[in-house]
Amino acid sequence: MSKGHASPASEIRPLDKLSKELGLAARWKMPAIFLAVYENPLDGAKAVADLEARLTWQGQSITHITPDVDGKNNMIDEITRNNHWDQTVFFIMHLGRSTDENIYAMLNTHSDFFINNHIRVVYWLTKPDLIAYVQDSPDYWFFQHKLIEFSSTSGWEHVLPRIATHFSKNSSGIEESQAIVGEEPSLTQLLSADIRDDLEGLIKRSYLLIKLGIFYFRQKDYPRALQFLAKALEVAEIIEDEQFRLASQTAFALVQTELENYDDAVLIQKKIAAIIPETSDIWNNLASLYSTLFMLDESITAYKTALSISHGNPISWQGLGEVYLHHGQIKRSIEAFQKAVRVAPNFGYAWKGLGKAYSAAGDNPKAVECYEKSLEIDFRQADIWFEIGSITEDDMAQSALQRALGLDQNQANAWNLLGNIYYRSEKFNKAIKFYYKAIQLKKDFGWPYANMALIYTRQKKYKNAILLYIKSIDIFPDDQEKANILCKLGNTYRDSGKYGNAVSAYREAGNLSKNGNLLDKNLLIPGPFRDWGLTPAETDITPQESNPDSNPVEVPEPSTPVQIVAAAQIRKVNKNALLRKVLKKNKKAGKVDYWLDLGTFYVRKRMYELAEDAFLIAIELDPNNGWPYYNLALANTVNGLYRDAVPLYEKSIRLFDQGKDKALSWNQLGNVYRRLNEPSLAVAAFENARVLDPQKSPILSRARLSLMSNCYAK
Structure with missing residues (x-):
């Protein structure tokens, strides 16, 4: 879906936004630097008066500071003479009247002082003032100063x-x-x-x-x-x-x-092939462009080139850290982010990236330290408050989640986690209230349904619990999540006396589960669970072809193929077209394996449209290679497009030479037929797989016989 054009700040009630965020900064004792831009003196004076009235009503004190017109700037002196920074917002006014040619460069040097001392400042700027301010500002501050425009012109x-x-x-x-x-x-x-x-x-x-x-x-x-x-x-x-x-x-x-x-x-x-950029800024923008296009190797090269021109550029180190993190190279990512914050100690995005890297490495205490430093610089990062709420203990988590929701009320995940906190303290009515709020915001979010079901089970309201568990199972795309909920559903059936239903639920959970111990550990707590997800080592790209002997009996797939035909016809002119136009120019892009690797990577990231296009390009490069068809079928299977997967599996079977490869496709085809409620076709497919790959015969026979017994039991 196209992101479309963001609405200019002037269209979203700038005065309301500015007063709200200054109020939050005061309540949370956080620093803040706002750039308030107005069109003309009359509009500016009205905005200043209105904001001052609102902040005064909130109990805050306003101090106006105007640079002297004789070339002397005593802003810091005036601020340090104020003994009530925690209750004061400083309005810095009429900068254009200063005779100091370096006034804007000096203001930028004050930013560190304001951040380090938790000072809240509003610069009231005309359009020429803003242009001069930006001209003398380090690029990394662009992420952090909040622009509030009372002006509609471009400048x-x-x-x-x-x-x-x-x-x-x-x-x-x-x-x-x-x-x-x-x-x-x-x-x-x-x-x-x-x-x-x-x-x-x-x-x-x-x-x-x-x-x-x-x-x-x-x-x-x-x-x-x-x-x-x-x-x-x-x-x-x-x-x-x-x-x-x-x-x-x-x-x-x-x-x-x-x-x-x-x-x-x-x-x-095309331009880069003919002209070599000479400045680090161009290389940084180019690297950021490559990163947006998922051209990670090219992005790393561009950032390194920028650093060869300007080794102390914090934007380059921060960007390099982000790309390494996306690549799964956690140690290198941490090193790059550390260099960024060493060069620019108040670069909030770099601290945020360092926190993400430590979190990916499993070091949550260090991650929280870095997140808190990032929030000290820019408290308006709702996603970081949410992340802290996800990885800390309940008291700290509750405070962080409430702040995340104070910035953005529409975070379903945050409401669900708040519900979990109240569940653990056995305040079930409040927990249910928050779970309902999460569902209202995101109806296809499985965990609030499952977590409410857990409460109803404890309250012996089994009918309600069973309905909610079934609803969540239909929603969850991941087999591990489904398996956990099926076990809980089995427990609820057992407690309500429906032992046959309980056995069926346990059996299906066993078929889906990859880690029974994890299921046992999490049966009595609400989700999602903190120890689920990929480890850094698992984020490496591995082609499907390289491990054909892995257990072929199951692949993760959603339980209901929603809008199969419509979804199969979607061909948006977005990143898919980009893969063809841009990545095809990569030196490695002429090989089928390159596209298989890339497609597999996208499947793991659940970027199914990108995966599909990568596999289609592999088919174009070598129409007689069975693996692109197999991988494309697998992507469709994971995405619930079962009918579209059938002819692709059949095509791969015709193209494969080795029996074990054919068996792999037959087995997955059996899984698809089973999902399509075609038991006789599924049995035949499993039988073909068993004959072609005797080494897998015991596994495949069990799948075949289990399916047959289920069919005939009906």
């Missing part, structure tokens, strides 16, 4: 005088001549004097457009980002500098790719 008209030094004296003459014919002066005409007299300086100044585009990109205001980057592309065509053109195109493609538009990404691939 391009305020950028032009900053990049074209001859603009003011050159534009009047142009406008007079153009007034005769009634035309607006062109950008070429406005830049002509600088192109003639100071082209090199013009190129350097024009990078401000890219920086503003990336700033808005980090703020997730994609339409505004594209406005600045489109103007950068326009300037690039006029000044004809290849490096600036490449920088503009890379940044533009990065934003477009976030919106799932990939044509510009293909263009960048």
Whole structure:
């Protein structure tokens, strides 16, 4: 699904948002830096007065600070003279009146002081003030300062005088001549004097457009980002500098790719082959683009190239850590994030990444330390509060989850975990209330149903519990989860005296379970369980073909094939098309194994559309190879598209040479037929598999006989 364009901040009641978040920062004793941008002095004065009234009503004190106009800036002195930082919000005003040329660079150096001392600041900025602030700001702060716009214009008209030094004296003459014919002066005409007299300086100044585009990109205001980057592309065509053109195109493609538009990404691939970027910023944006496209090896190379140009760039180290983490290289990921926070101790995203890496390594105490440091820098990260709530003990978890919900009430997982906390304290009515809230937000979320069923079982309301367990089993896509709930369902049947139903539930759970000990341990607690999930070692890409002798009897699959035909017809022009256009240019992409590996990786990540397209490309490369058909069938099976899987398994059987490979497909075909309620076809498929692979005969015979006994028992 396309992400679409994010709504500009001005459309979501900026005053409400600003007052709410400052209120949360005060209540949670967190620092905050807001950039409040207004259109004109009248609008700015009204916004200041309205916000001050709201904060005063909340019990906070407001202190106005204006830089001196004689070149002296005593903001820090005024702040340090205030003895009530925990009750005060500082409004820094009228920055444009300062005669200090370095006022904005100085403000950026104050950011660390504000964060380290838990100070809450609102910079009230005009559009020219914001542009000057961004121009002098380190890129890693773009993630962390919160922009609240009371303005609806892009600000391009305020950028032009900053990049074209001859603009003011050159534009009047142009406008007079153009007034005769009634035309607006062109950008070429406005830049002509600088192109003639100071082209090199013009190129350097024009990078401000890219920086503003990336700033808005980090703020997730994609339409505004594209406005600045489109103007950068326009300037690039006029000044004809290849490096600036490449920088503009890379940044533009990065934003477009976030919106799932990939044509510009293909263009960048072609450009890089001809032009080598010379700055770390371009390499960083290129690496981020590659990462968005799942081109992880290329992303690592690009980040390393950026670091070879600027070894102390925290954006490069943070990005490299993210890619290593996505690649499952946990140790390298931790090292990269540590270097990022060493260079920039208040880089919140790097602390967040380090926390994720420690969590992936199983070191939850260190993960929590890093998460808390990230939240000290930017408390508005609901996902991090939720993560802390997921991995800590109940008291700390409850506080973290409540803060996550204070930022975003629509997190079904957080409501479910809060319900679990109340379940463990045997406050069942409150627990049920939170489980219902989770279900209201996400009706296809299995755990709240199962957790309520657990409560009803304890209360001996067996009929309610059974219905909820069955509902959750239909929802869960993972066999391990299904097996656990089936065991609980079996217990409920047993306690209610329905022993035949209990035996059937236990039997099905045994068929699905991969780890009986885990089931026993988790039967009496609500889920999800903290010790489930992939270990770092399991995130490595392994082709399905490399281990054909693994137990072929079962694969994880959902219990009901929902909208089989409709789902099979979905062919969105999104990342699937991207795989063909971009990844196909990779040097390794001419080999079938490359696409089998990639498709298997996507299946494990449950990115089924991407997996399907990867396997289809493998089929295009070698139509006579059975493994792409088998893997594509397997992806369809995992995704519940059983009817679509049948002809693919049959095709793989015809193409395979070895009996054990054919047996593998016959066995999976038997599983599919069983899911489609075709018992006679399933029995025949299992029998074919048994004949072709005698080594698996005992396993397959048990599956066949179990199926036959179930059929005839009806």
